[in-house]
Amino acid sequence: MAGRAAAKVPIARVGQALSRVGTPALVLDLDAFDQNARSLVHQMQVFEKRGPNGKTVALRPHAKAHKCSALALRQMDLLGSAAVGLGCQTLAEAEILASAGLKDLTITNEVVPIDKVQRLAKLAKTEGLALGVCVDSAVNVRQISKELQAVGATIKVLVECNVGQNRCGVETAEEAVELAKVVKAFDGVLDFDGYQAYHGAIQHVRGEAERSAECRKVAEKVVAINAAFDTAGIKCNTVTGGGTGTFLFDAGSGLYTEVQPGSYFFGDVDYGKNDWGRSKGWTQSLLVAATVISRNPSRRTVVVDAGLKAVDLGSGPPLVLGEEQWSFANGGDEHGVVTVPEGDLPEVGERMYLIPSHVDPTFNMHRQLVCVRGEVVEDVLEIDASGPGF
């Protein structure tokens, strides 16, 4: 198919100047990315032997943020023993990361329906792969057990608990225990591992004190869940949660065995608006390169070639790197309209770099990631799990 070949034209060449890369392009500043990884390891050192039973709280960076197996490998390499593995949100992400050689993956979501459960069973057979999955219904547990048994594989199972997000998860500590018992009834096929207590919606509570308070409410629920498991005599190896906005509080609670920051490695406008107190460890590493294709001096606007198909606008407009007074307005699918209140209006052909407002859906729209060191392209990575997954 001829079109297929054209679609796979590399967006950039290794050694090329960033200023010559085709736009719109998703750009990763490797120095900043590497620094974020080091900073994360440093921040987690505080939680050495501070988890449940005196264990060290581990990192499980969430790959849903970038959907790129090459970046996942790079993350594991940079984090070393501080990370136990990666989180995935879709089965397709897990399949792609496993085939790229990642060895410890937890699908932090329910895998439904039966056709997917069959694929999950096949994935669980992968040699050397430690695979986990979340459940919140007995019907799903039975399906997973049946399909795993059919292929002769085992899988780690975590009960997902609703700790405030009101999305997936069982509602009460009692239900969590009941579901764990269903899982444990299939011992030898299903390896009951613990539970997920993740509240994504509070990660953008702006004030540090307010965000901490929201995390304490979650922690109270975790304490109650632990008590119910203790009463039932069921041991939880893993309590997982904590995204970029909350992982320091969750890790500090002493209740979590692992946390799942994802955006931390990249940064975005939305997380930039949080008050981090003294705890902001990340710097902006992810940018969208855009080119001025039209200018209008009377309106003091320029039009760039990055619209809502290149930079997600669901969490507000992007910012323009280094130009605090400039503002980006939605110009449709392929256009952004940037107002430049004073000074020289950029010329047609000039570049600017946008700070995305939301990491995850921006990665999801792109196919290639241009990794730069300074002003030079060091690598071009395929965002091989980008797209909705299925």
Add this chain to the structure above:
Amino acid sequence: MAGRAAAKVPIARVGQALSRVGTPALVLDLDAFDQNARSLVHQMQVFEKRGPNGKTVALRPHAKAHKCSALALRQMDLLGSAAVGLGCQTLAEAEILASAGLKDLTITNEVVPIDKVQRLAKLAKTEGLALGVCVDSAVNVRQISKELQAVGATIKVLVECNVGQNRCGVETAEEAVELAKVVKAFDGVLDFDGYQAYHGAIQHVRGEAERSAECRKVAEKVVAINAAFDTAGIKCNTVTGGGTGTFLFDAGSGLYTEVQPGSYFFGDVDYGKNDWGRSKGWTQSLLVAATVISRNPSRRTVVVDAGLKAVDLGSGPPLVLGEEQWSFANGGDEHGVVTVPEGDLPEVGERMYLIPSHVDPTFNMHRQLVCVRGEVVEDVLEIDASGPGF
């Protein structure tokens, strides 16, 4: 690269039941799509010999809506002589469509910077391809001329005129004429073809009368532009504009030689909210298939596996096909929370079909299009130009 193979797993098989296709999946009902094409041809018959100089107003469906070369070929086949070619919004779209065999493409946008102009020149060399491009600055015209001359190719050039959208385009009729003169100075390399007078922002003015009134304001500007070209003695072969919400008014004005509906073939919630009077020719052909992965009877909600990475939420939430009382709420990247106010709550594993609120960015997130006839998969198409382009 192992991950690459996994990413290319087909989402569905020809002959498979729609109910077994992996979700989230972008689904096209071919009967509805074909019917929309026939309806469009029928609606355009009214404009036979009704364009400028008594010519028939032609269709140039916009491929930005679907970014799929196989669908573009299908559109040209279904529309027959009613269509002159297709519109593209990015150079990458044009490259991919041309390599798939499309023969008449207009890039309805500016192509900048010089690296892209060089690719444009290379594309213009494609044997048998009639290629057009929009310009709104003399600097861009000179670049295009220089690069085309370098490779010995010619290209049709349209001046883009701002008729109210305040995005790209020259501001006044006089500027349009001046820029046309710059184009004509490179006669033999640049083939001055006319101008684009497209106003995307008014396509969703809800009331039919109000939308018609907005189109009349645009028409007044077109009349003024025509007068300026007449005075200068410059002939315009092409006046192009008109998207799904406005093409009937633009075609009816007698001022346009061609119109560019795109979403018409698919339909979405946003266009569904327009008052179409007696002129709504399309039915919903595009859906996102989703599966219930979690349910909560006490809240009367279910969670489906289609979130903002599978169905664009920028124009509001999708609707659930056949369930007018159900409402979809943003559940994050990979989740949608559907409230079912009364009746049986769907079980885990059940399907539902979402009507997207906005065609274009929804196509842009997907990689594969599942084409069904009734309940059976007839084709699985690669959305080969999906992504931001570069």
